[in-house]
Amino acid sequence: MLLLQLPANFLSSRSRMGNRLSERHCRLLPLLPSSFQSLHIVILGLDCAGKTTVLYRLRFNEFVNTVPTKGFNTEKIKVSLGGGGGGKRRRRTMASFHFWDVGGQEKLRPLWRSYTRCADGLVFVVDSADGERAEEAKTELHKITRLAENQGVPVLVVANKQDLRSSLSLAEVERLLALGELGAATPWHLQPACAIIGEGLQEGLEKLYAMIAKRRKTLRQQGNKKKR
Ligand code: G3D
Ligand code: MG
Numbered sequence: 001m002l003l004l005q006l007p008a009n010f011l012s013s014r015s016r017m018g019n020r021l022s023e024r025h026c027r028l029l030p031l032l033p034s035s036f037q038s039l040h041i042v043i044l045g046l047d048c049a050g051k052t053t054v055l056y057r058l059r060f061n062e063f064v065n066t067v068p069t070k071g072f073n074t075e076k077i078k079v080s081l082g083g084g085g086g087g088k089r090r091r092r093t094m095a096s097f098h099f100w101d102v103g104g105q106e107k108l109r110p111l112w113r114s115y116t117r118c119a120d121g122l123v124f125v126v127d128s129a130d131g132e133r134a135e136e137a138k139t140e141l142h143k144i145t146r147l148a149e150n151q152g153v154p155v156l157v158v159a160n161k162q163d164l165r166s167s168l169s170l171a172e173v174e175r176l177l178a179l180g181e182l183g184a185a186t187p188w189h190l191q192p193a194c195a196i197i198g199e200g201l202q203e204g205l206e207k208l209y210a211m212i213a214k215r216r217k218t219l220r221q222q223g224n225k226k227k228r
Pocket of ligand 2 (some may be wrong): 051052053066067068069103104
């Protein structure tokens with residue numbers, strides 16, 4: 001039964017009024033000002049990549065021991081963004097992220113699609129120390145980003161477990177996942193990270209947010225042109 005489970009408030013909040021409206025709803029959501037809603041972010045990747053560790057590190061700012069995810073975990077998290085680096089002081093923005101961490105076992109992967117519908121962004125977590133399953137991770141990443149409804153949805157690829165001595169370099173991860181072949185329609189950023197101590201996660205979210213904001217701006221401009 002668990003296999004058929006959808007996020008508890010997914011249907012109620014996003015498509016309460018039926019499929020036809022929800023599809024339109026999905027198209028219109030990116031046009032809303034970001035202050036209006038939480039960003040819908042889906043965390044995907046093979047089992048054991050560290051998805052749930054990422055989620056709880058972001059939520060509690062500490063390491064939480066995980067158990068294999070049979071369905072999904074979800075958390076709404078407010079994140080303070082911007083202001084870092086550079087000489088000039090930048091204004092910080094509070095952004096609300098609604099994360100869906102979905103089980104990555106093979107039998108659960110066909111369900112990913114129901115979570116990514118209406119996604120503002122994807123976080124694809126990879127175990128950088130697991131070169132043997134890089135091909136499998138690549139296949140799943142390319143499969144989910146190729147779906148028509150995910151065209152243009154920005155992807156943050158988290159090269160996790162960088163603390164392990166056996167972890168692959170970023171260049172290796174980029175090559176093995178064939179990120180260059182994701183296609184012009186999919187903006188992506190590859191972020192080295194260690195979810196256990198949280199290293200790299202804030203930077204990754206900053207990049208993801210910037211890609212989402214850029215996409216929204218483009219969609220708004222295209223919408224305005226059509227109206228003229
Ligand atoms: P998943 O949700 O993608 O299936 P989990 O993965 O978050 O459950 O993590 C799977 C295992 O990887 C866990 O170890 C977790 O502690 C470990 N892990 C997650 N992130 C990191 C990391 O950055 N570095 C290292 N070294 N390990 C990490 P266990 O032992 O519980 O299986
Ligand atoms: Mg998990």
